[in-house]
Amino acid sequence: MQWILNAILRNKNFILFLLLLILGLFFSGTQSGYHQSKISQASLAVSGTIFSPFNQMRGYFGLNDLNIELIQENNHLKKQLIEQNKILKETQLENKPSPLDAFSSVPAHVIRNSFTKAKNIILIDKGSTDSIHPDMGVVGPKGIIGIVNQTSKNFASVLSILNQDLKINARFKSSNVFGSLSWRGNSPNKMLLSDISVINPVQIGDTIVTGGMSSYFPEGILLGFVTDFEQTEKGGYYEIEVELVNNMTDLSHVYAISNKNKTEIEALINPEK
Amino acid sequence: MIPYFTRFFLYSALLILLQSLIFDQINLFGFSNPMVYVLLFITYRFNLDQFNFILIGFAVGLTLDLLTQTAGGHTIASLSIVFLRPVIIRFALGSNYDIPNAIYTGVRWPNRMLYILLMLLIHQLIFSLIAFFSLAHFWTVIQYTIVNTIFSFILIVAILNLMSSQK
Known part of the structure; x- marks a missing residue:
């Protein structure tokens, strides 16, 4: 002493x-x-x-679960591919580019994930040398994860969708009604869909997918299901509780995606920039 | 006779005000402002406690940062120069490092000039590095450091001469 x-x-x-x-x-x-x-x-x-x-070491112990998850994802993708091919053949639109063609993706691993704070950040093991850049969207096997905030040479920080600063354009799968999905900070699997007018019918169990209004994510990625809804105090709009299909507390491999047409779209939205 | 610390406090307040109101607005060649307040750290008595001196350096830098809306440059540069001063003194003044008022008397003028120049150069280098905070601007940092150091050096030597001739 x-x-x-x-x-x-x-x-x-x-x-x-x-x-x-x-x-x-x-x-x-x-x-x-x-x-x-x-x-x-x-x-x-x-x-x-x-x-x-540390994460690499932990990864070895989780390989079993990861394999099962990957098989499920493969299955799901295969099904999607078959379905898409069927539609293409039926409609004879082989030459028309799909909206998904505009997106390119980089696979990455989550090395740190937070979901208990008001502004949660995820770290991934790919950075600027792997052509990750700020404002890229990040998706997981079951849905969207967040948006790339900053990059260093080998790592990037991602604003999680569980971040109160982030709002994501979302819509009902069955109709084209758009709203914005945000996080209130309580449960990591519940988000709030707002700006949906009461003139639109809403039912518990309705499917919510990404809307195509933002250039971060492709349209139609599954987000979750409606579990509850109520009118806002001022009336006129619904506040809809959405349960996410993606488990944000258990993330491992993700994909950073970038929209090749992003600058073009943004130049049209903000012509003065 | 006013105690040394009271005198030093008043003298600091005056130099901080002069620095933020006048010397930071000079913009010679469009960018150069002399760091005259470093005079405080140059003239602080050599035989006083280093612990208090570090606190003084931090306080002076922080006050200037708040007054001039700079992002911590003055604080970190002042703190570092104050911490490094004993080393600079030993290097520049050699065996005379323990004369309390060496800056005015008792030391040959080349040693005195070397001491002032080193204090200014290191302070300015740290200040510019913090202000730019990026190695991509390395040459600009060097350019700012050299020009500002020369400018500050001329002014500080002139002020010191005036002060010593009054004594």
Whole structure:
């Protein structure tokens, strides 16, 4: 004990300097957005390097479950492919490009996932060298995960859909009624669909899919099912509770997708930019 | 006779005000502003406690950052220069490092100039690095550092000469 106290006293100037330096850097981060983004980029690289080996180790123990999940996903995709081919043959539209052609994807692994905070962030093990860039959409085997926020060389941080800052364009599968899906911060498998006018019929069990209004995700990806709904206090709109099909607390392999037509679409939406 | 710390406090307040109101608005060549407040750290007595000096450096830097709306550059640069000062003193003044008022008397002028120049150069380098915060701007950082150091050096040597001739 005496030894520790002596060491602290001997180096008190250096310890004070370090503490104040950390305080200064923290101040620098809060004072300017530019510094904050640079500091968070550096911390992303550091935490990515730390979490990556742990995650790889944990990954070995989960291989069994992962295989089952992949088989299920393959099955599902095969079914989709067969169905799509059938439709194409029926309608003789082979030459027309599918809307999915506009998207390219990069597979990645989740190395850190949070779902208990108000603004949850996911880290993935692919970064700018793997052509991941900010604003790419991220989807999992069962649905959407989030949007890429920042990238370092080998890692990227993703704003989870369980992030109160994020709103996702969503619609009913059966009709073309659009609304925005957001997270209220309580349960990681419940989200809120708002801006749906009361003139539209809503039933418990209705399927909600991504709408094509945002350029982050392809249209029609399954999001979840309606479990509850009520009119807002002001009336005129529904607040719809949606249960996600994707288990956001158990994420492993994901795909970052980018829309090749994104800049073109955004130039049309915001012509002044 | 006013105690040293009271005098130093008043002198700090004056220099911080001058720095934020006048010297930060000069914009020589469009970008260069002299860091005259480093004079505080250059002239602080050599024989006083380093622990207090680090706290003073932090407080002065933070006040300037808040006044000039800069993102921590003054704080980190001041803190570092204050922490490194004993090393700079030993390097520049050699065996005379323990003379309390060496900045005015008792040391040959080339050593004194070297001490001032090193203090300014290191302070300015850290300040520019924090301000740009990116290695992509490395040459701009070097350019800012050199020009600002020369500009500050001229002003500070002039002020020191005035002060010593008054004494």
